[in-house]
Amino acid sequence: MLDRRRFLTVAGLGTGAMLVAPGMAFATAPTERRFVFIIQRGAADGLHIVSPYADPAFAKLRGSLGADIAKATKLDGTFALHPSLVETAKMFGQKQALFVHAVASPYRDRSHFDGQNVLETGGTQPYQAKDGWLNRLVAQMPQSKDEAIAIAATVPMALRGPAQVTSYAPSALPQPSDDLLMRVGQLYAADPQLHTIWSAALEAQGLAEGSAANQDPASLGKLAAGFLSKPNGPRIAMLETGGWDTHSGQVNRLAAQLKALDTLLASLRDNLGPVWAQTTVLIATEFGRTAAVNGTGGTDHGTASVAWLVGGAVKGGRVIADWPGLGNGQLFEGRDLKPTTPLDALIAGAAAESLGLDPERTARGLFPSVTPKPVTGLTVA
Amino acid sequence: MTFANGLSPAAIALNRFGLGANPNVAPPADPKGWLKGQFADFVPMPQGFAALPDAGAMMKDYQGDRRDAKRQAMASPPPPPQPGAPPPRYSPQQRAIIQDFGEDVKALYRQAAQARAQSALETPAPFVERMVHFWSNHFCISADNPRIMTFAGAFERDAIRPHVLGNFEDMLLAVEMHPAMLIYLNQVLSIGPNSPAATRASVRDPGKHVGLNENLGREIMELHTLGVRSGYTQADVTEFARALTGWTADGIGPGGRMDDGKPGGFVFRPQLHEPGTRTILGKTYSQQGEKQARAAMIDFAQTPQTATHIATKLARHFAGDNPPQPMIDRLAAAFTRGKGDLPTLYSALIDSPEAWAAQPVKFKTPWEWTISSLRGIGREQIDTMQIASIQTQLGQPVWKPGSPAGWDDTAASWAAPDALLRRVEFAQRLVAPVGDQIDARQLGPKLIPASFSPATADQIGRAESPGSALALLLVSPDFLRR
Numbered sequence: 001m002l003d004r005r006r007f008l009t010v011a012g013l014g015t016g017a018m019l020v021a022p023g024m025a026f027a028t029a030p031t032e033r034r035f036v037f038i039i040q041r042g043a044a045d046g047l048h049i050v051s052p053y054a055d056p057a058f059a060k061l062r063g064s065l066g067a068d069i070a071k072a073t074k075l076d077g078t079f080a081l082h083p084s085l086v087e088t089a090k091m092f093g094q095k096q097a098l099f100v101h102a103v104a105s106p107y108r109d110r111s112h113f114d115g116q117n118v119l120e121t122g123g124t125q126p127y128q129a130k131d132g133w134l135n136r137l138v139a140q141m142p143q144s145k146d147e148a149i150a151i152a153a154t155v156p157m158a159l160r161g162p163a164q165v166t167s168y169a170p171s172a173l174p175q176p177s178d179d180l181l182m183r184v185g186q187l188y189a190a191d192p193q194l195h196t197i198w199s200a201a202l203e204a205q206g207l208a209e210g211s212a213a214n215q216d217p218a219s220l221g222k223l224a225a226g227f228l229s230k231p232n233g234p235r236i237a238m239l240e241t242g243g244w245d246t247h248s249g250q251v252n253r254l255a256a257q258l259k260a261l262d263t264l265l266a267s268l269r270d271n272l273g274p275v276w277a278q279t280t281v282l283i284a285t286e287f288g289r290t291a292a293v294n295g296t297g298g299t300d301h302g303t304a305s306v307a308w309l310v311g312g313a314v315k316g317g318r319v320i321a322d323w324p325g326l327g328n329g330q331l332f333e334g335r336d337l338k339p340t341t342p343l344d345a346l347i348a349g350a351a352a353e354s355l356g357l358d359p360e361r362t363a364r365g366l367f368p369s370v371t372p373k374p375v376t377g378l379t380v381a
Numbered sequence: 382m383t384f385a386n387g388l389s390p391a392a393i394a395l396n397r398f399g400l401g402a403n404p405n406v407a408p409p410a411d412p413k414g415w416l417k418g419q420f421a422d423f424v425p426m427p428q429g430f431a432a433l434p435d436a437g438a439m440m441k442d443y444q445g446d447r448r449d450a451k452r453q454a455m456a457s458p459p460p461p462p463q464p465g466a467p468p469p470r471y472s473p474q475q476r477a478i479i480q481d482f483g484e485d486v487k488a489l490y491r492q493a494a495q496a497r498a499q500s501a502l503e504t505p506a507p508f509v510e511r512m513v514h515f516w517s518n519h520f521c522i523s524a525d526n527p528r529i530m531t532f533a534g535a536f537e538r539d540a541i542r543p544h545v546l547g548n549f550e551d552m553l554l555a556v557e558m559h560p561a562m563l564i565y566l567n568q569v570l571s572i573g574p575n576s577p578a579a580t581r582a583s584v585r586d587p588g589k590h591v592g593l594n595e596n597l598g599r600e601i602m603e604l605h606t607l608g609v610r611s612g613y614t615q616a617d618v619t620e621f622a623r624a625l626t627g628w629t630a631d632g633i634g635p636g637g638r639m640d641d642g643k644p645g646g647f648v649f650r651p652q653l654h655e656p657g658t659r660t661i662l663g664k665t666y667s668q669q670g671e672k673q674a675r676a677a678m679i680d681f682a683q684t685p686q687t688a689t690h691i692a693t694k695l696a697r698h699f700a701g702d703n704p705p706q707p708m709i710d711r712l713a714a715a716f717t718r719g720k721g722d723l724p725t726l727y728s729a730l731i732d733s734p735e736a737w738a739a740q741p742v743k744f745k746t747p748w749e750w751t752i753s754s755l756r757g758i759g760r761e762q763i764d765t766m767q768i769a770s771i772q773t774q775l776g777q778p779v780w781k782p783g784s785p786a787g788w789d790d791t792a793a794s795w796a797a798p799d800a801l802l803r804r805v806e807f808a809q810r811l812v813a814p815v816g817d818q819i820d821a822r823q824l825g826p827k828l829i830p831a832s833f834s835p836a837t838a839d840q841i842g843r844a845e846s847p848g849s850a851l852a853l854l855l856v857s858p859d860f861l862r863r
Contacts, residue, residue, distance in 0.1 A: 110615065111603050152799070153776040160793060173774050179849065186840055295574065300596070
């Protein structure tokens with residue numbers, strides 16, 4: 001039944017908070033393009049962020065969660081954007097934001113931790129791959145300097161691997177004396193693990209000199225932009241957001257979460273200045289949530305969700321969805337939005353195009369165990 | 382990194398099993414005997430924990446104040462900020478109550494974190510204390526909002542500590558019945574869709590949808606007992622969540638008027654319970670009421686899957702990030718043989734040669750590193766040192782892992798550039814007041830008896846000042862690992 005599905009929905013406009021101690025990770029390489037990956041840990045509810053208001057089953061399934069629809073920004077005849085996403089809606093209007101709906105990684109169970117592992121490693125099973133796809137992306141870049149950096153105290157799974165990665169996060173502790181820093185370096189000289197980590201720490205410290213020390217979304221966006229806009233700085237960054245696991249009180253919690261994320265994105269845009277035009281930001285989560293509201297004004301762990309691409313380099317203003325429908329018999333296992341687009345395929349296409357790499361080759365390198373057919377046409381030339 | 386001779390058994394007992402050496406105490410002559418002897422010395426309720434204000438009473442007072450203030454605000458509504466504007470959500474009195482509560486809760490949380498650190502400094506049983514930290518992380522809550530934060534210290538004190546030398550099943554039940562857990566994983570909100578309460582609600586307001594929240598049910602199976610990918614299905618999770626309905630915290634959640642019972646304590650509310658028989662993992666549970674979920678949970682605790690899950694985590698904590706399978710098998714067998722008796726399990730652990738590997742097998746977490754540093758410089762009182770704030774700066778805020786999976790127990794999560802720099806920053810601050818009173822060259826061999834590495838000793842000996850030498854000792858490869 002072809003007419004049950006809506007292929008490639010295209011639209012025009014758009015618009016809630018809690019990023020738990022977000023962190024960032026970076027990678028450097030000699031290209032002028034930038035690629036940023038923002039992970040939403042905790043399974044963000046795609047049906048509430050980009051709502052299929054025109055789907056006949058939507059209102060009944062969502063119950064009290066559907067109230068936001070009245071204030072949501074209509075993106076097209078099918079989808080509407082959550083009202084908290086004010087700046088993102090502007091980006092959508094300027095064709096700098098697009099959404100891909102009903103996406104999922106190969107993972108089909110409902111554990112956050114396994115789901116995040118699959119999303120970040122790019123394997124098909126949890127803990128199958130030992131390093132992250134973002135680290136493999138660093139290795140794919142031309143004349144890679146084999147160096148990367150993280151604005152989290154630690155390096156997230158997606159960026160772990162053989163390509164060297166560092167990390168940075170604002171600290172309230174006093175700066176150690178130069179003498180101590182030097183002696184620590186000598187102390188670690190013969191220890192391969194600590195020597196590598198320490199060199200990376202000092203390098204990040206140098207790059208961050210004079211940066212703001214706050215963890216709020218606007219400061220974080222500014223900090224990330226500061227790294228990314230440096231001529232010799234990193235070209236790949238990763239930020240982590242948490243707090244998306246809305247089993248209860250979803251209306252208010254998601255409004256606050258999305259407002260924080262919206263602020264972060266706007267801050268990235270505003271502080272990147274001219275570099276924004278060459279930037280692609282991918283936002284994705286480990287899986288979606290139940291199609292129906294649960295008994296406590298929230299949603300439980302589900303399957304497909306929505307992924308976002310924002311940035312000056314994005315060919316935006318569209319919602320891409322091979323829409324599976326929410327009606328009887330259309331849900332995955334009778335409860336979740338059914339995945340119709342592999343998230344791997346989107347990641348491979350977005351990462352390749354945003355950095356000017358060959359999509360097929362990137363897909364092979366990032367996701368060797370599946371080699372998805374990359375989604376293309378996501379960025380402007 | 383290799384040491385000429387590897388770590389001595391005493392160094393392993395003190396650092397890998399214990400919480401780090403205290404230089405004022407002689408290293409154990411019989412390391413295994415020292416560890417097993419601690420079972421008799423552990424103090425379940427140290428003074429700092431006993432002195433914590435009652436979390437349930439605090440919550441009860443707050444809810445009472447909120448109700449009174451709401452009644453007053455409804456009787457005389459606060460004026461809108463400007464003419465024509467909507468009335469404010471809260472009266473000034475309501476706002477003040479919420480704000481005061483928020484501050485009281487943070488103070489309680491900080492005091493509880495101090496108690497935890499003080500206990501780790503003064504304990505006569507550092508290995509057992511480490512096991513408290515291990516189980517607290519296995520069965521973690523995350524104090525990310527004031528309601529959970531209120532009960533965070535009470536959770537470790539009342540659900541973990543009393544059972545650390547008891548039985549796994551008893552700890553499991555104490556954990557799942559504790560208000561901190563019932564609130565954290567939304568169990569207080571879950572209502573059986575066909576329960577009397579749901580039926581009444583749908584008569585009163587047909588549009589209102591009340592029902593299940595499967596969060597706690599799933600995490601008990603995935604994280605607390607069986608382990609992920611151990612063979613249960615979504616249907617098992619949903620059935621178990623149905624069995625759990627009615628398990629709630631007194632005075633919290635739907636129908637939560639405070640009873641006369643212990644404020645914030647466990648209560649089973651039959652009117653929230655989903656009626657009927659449940660089938661979980663192929664077994665039928667025809668018990669009624671509270672006993673249904675309890676029976677299922679006890680069955681989970683006795684499965685080989687749970688034994689393997691616990692054994693794997695324990696082996697990872699003591700034998701390295703990729704624990705050897707023979708050790709996992711041995712620990713799982715001890716867990717099953719002892720029917721969940723924890724001292725039996727710990728004895729099997731202590732008797733496992735893999736846990737005594739001479740090379741360091743673990744990179745310390747920020748908590749482990751901070752506690753061992755304080756113990757290492759001979760500090761026996763936490764005093765005014767703000768442990769909660771320090772752990773936040775070092776990247777591991779106390780009782781706030783942010784996820785029900787708890788803090789990860791592998792080096793990849795902790796050995797990172799920025800995290801290491803923070804430790805160097807903190808070490809410098811820590812040694813500032815004591816650096817000129819402690820000779821790091823003599824301290825090193827006391828902290829790592831009979832196996833302090835010559836390379837580290839050499840670097841420390843060349844430092845420009847005693848303080849610098851001590852800071853270097855605390856961030857040395859020898860001391861960052863265990």
